[in-house]
Amino acid sequence: MDCTLIEEILTAALGLEEVHVxxxxxxxxxxxxxECFDGMSRVKQQQAIYGPLSEQIASGELHALTIKTFTPTQWKREKLFNMPG
Structure with missing residues (x-):
């Protein structure tokens, strides 16, 4: 599955400020x-990502997914540690 398509699905569904796949x-x-992740439990954050991708997951087109979620404030702090160099 194309990474850009995953990014588009998640951005459209959740109104994300940034998404990197x-x-x-x-x-x-x-x-x-x-901002949608602010105040959500870790489980709810994971569910928020899985939801829009459920069709691709069910079809087997997408599996083995690692998810990291951040609010914009958290991302400013964590970006250096999470982006490939």
Whole structure:
């Protein structure tokens, strides 16, 4: 599955400020940044990402997903540690 398509699906569904998707074969890593995560539990944040992608996950087109979520404030602090150099 194309990383850009995943980014578009998540941005449209959640109104994210930033989303970065990378792929290592069949394993995908998602870094999502948005105010929508403020005050959400870690489980709810994961569910927020899985929801818009449920069709792709159910079809087997997308599996092995690692998710990291941040509010914009958290992202300013964490960006250096999470973006590939």
């Amino acid at each position: 990378s792929s290592d074969g069949s394993h995908y890593k998602v870094i999502a940044v948005g």
